[in-house]
Amino acid sequence: MPDVSDKKLLEEFKDLRSRNFAFSKLVNRYQERLYWHIRRIVIDHDDADDVLQNTFIKVFRNLEKFRADSQLYTWLYRIATNESISFLKKKRKNIFVSMDDVAHTLSGTLEADPQMSGDAIQLKLQQAILTLPTKQRLVFNMKYFEEMKYNEIAEVTGTSIGALKASYHHAVKKIEAFVKNQF
């Protein structure tokens, strides 16, 4: 169930007179969290900005249909995740490569990105995360960086909590092995 403040936002959104104002409050509340979630998937800032815009457009169009049987922000995360994955799939089609090669391309973007911290260990960590399969990468990011609970991640990914725990455990081992090999 959405929290009280989200519930109020949804009620205001349903009223046409206050819809735009309610939506701008929603954007303001969730924009940073969604941006970082998207950014960790698509890596590049400009791409993340585009995906974020598309995410909020989709949210605006579908918010009336939100059934409130889950948290609002996990619903938002789900849309943001789907938009990010769709973006990466389109990128794969545009450059005729497999998803593994997209990860390689993203790794290159990491190194060249001026909006990237110059910290070497951070760079290696992000490159390690890019070697993970897409879903495992999502799980790792949500658990490690965004510190979401497993039940919340389960709502976003549609995966069982047990599978998520196993996936996260393996992700950590793989990342450690990758980084240790690089140094």
Next chain:
Amino acid sequence: MQNVPENKEPELNFNGVSGSELKHNAFRTPNNYFEDLTPRVMQSVREAGKVTAKGPDWISVFRLRVLAPSFSIAIIVFLGFYFMRNDNSNELDFQQIVMTMSLEELDLFVEFEPSELLAYDLVNYGQFTLEENAMNGIEEHDVIEYLMDEDEFELNTIIDELEI
């Protein structure tokens, strides 16, 4: 593995770097990015709403996808029936047309149509009667003189034709 409690989560640890240091955000954003973001998002949503409100031109879509192919098929079927209809109707129409033509028009028609066709189609003996002895009183020299008025005729050709 599936029973790993949440408080026993594996922690990332390499080269003595702590987890909190690793969690430090490696990515940066342009200056004031988040301050400007909400108005930009609202603008995008408004613009996207305008495109959606306009919607597809369903009349044009219907015309293009339904009417145009249907009309094309109808024309093809009509043409098929038109060309495959009973030939008698053609003949009947042809006779009717011929009956309305003047002799001058018929002369012109003769120039362009095979004579064997005209032999049966044009000549309706009930309508036209050839005068017997139509050539009576016309001499050969009259014919030659007549033909010599035509500049393009050569005399020798005329003589050959008349077997003089």
